[in-house]
Amino acid sequence: MSETINLLIVDDHPLIREGLRKILSFEPQIHVLGEVANGALAVEFCSQNAVDIVLLDINMPVMNGIEACRKIKELKPGLGIIALTIHDQDEYLFELIKYGISGYVLKDVHPHQLIKTILGVARGESFIPPALTARVLAEFSRLTSGDQDKKHQMLTEREIDVLKQVATGQSNKDIAKALYISEKTVKNHLTNIFQKIGVADRTQAALYAIREKLVDI
Incomplete structure (x- = not known):
């Protein structure tokens, strides 16, 4: 991992992409390498560029975030993926963990925490919100x-x-x-x-x- 973290923003809403870019511009270690509007474009972008971290929405047209996560991790297993979503449903989180997600962040997250999560994942750490951890553990234990x-x-x-x-x-x-x-x-x-x-x-x-x-x- 280079000192600069090359990040891809994946979200189908232009205003959210623009907002994320502005928030992340305050952290000099993070470089927004690109923005795309769906999972299929994310897979294509990652195949052609040196991406370190993908900030990934879940519900998108063409290809959703779960399928994109699966394909990106097959393509580049070492790449870090952070789901940024409005959803805290268990099934989304369980599927993403199965496919190798590194972080799961709700869209009401404080900008400071988002940046902290990105920096942590770049160091090889993982992040699941404490409110969801107990549910994940319960499902993991059941399975x-x-x-x-x-x-x-x-x-x-x-x-x-x-x-x-x-x-x-x-x-x-x-x-x-x-x-x-x-x-x-x-x-x-x-x-x-x-x-x-x-x-x-x-x-x-x-x-x-x-x-x-x-x-x-």
């Missing part, structure tokens, strides 16, 4: 309630340490500093953790750690 084998028992002690750090929202850099290891080693541990516990990204790993009571949030 996995039949799985009685404790997958985290396959993790090494160091991998559990890394997983605990992920669950508290720490970036790779922060984890490396806290555990006195390199960022490359952190990435290697995360690859092993994801494979062992059967998740696709940091958000799912964090939810797993909380559900299994490996960490108290």
Whole structure:
């Protein structure tokens, strides 16, 4: 990730796109690389440009945000996606988490919190609003309630340490500093953790750690 965060705004309302651009212009680290009006254009833009973060609406014509998220993550798995929406329905959030969303922000968010979320996701962190976390955990637990084998028992002690750090929202850099290891080693541990516990990204790993009571949030 470069020092400048190249961001794509995806929303079908021109006024919202313009408002977001103005808000984000106050943060020198964020560069709005482009704006598009639907998910299909977002996928095309990401395939042709060096995008770091996508700020993605959900309900859009041509292709909605959920499908766009799926296609973008297939195209560029390391790209960060933040859903910015008026909806707090569980089904939207569950689908987006399944496809690898890094953040979920409601459109009434304070501009400072939006910028903070973008900067955090760029560092490799994840964000789900506290009001939605309990519902996500409940659904995650329901979906996995039949799985009685404790997958985290396959993790090494160091991998559990890394997983605990992920669950508290720490970036790779922060984890490396806290555990006195390199960022490359952190990435290697995360690859092993994801494979062992059967998740696709940091958000799912964090939810797993909380559900299994490996960490108290």
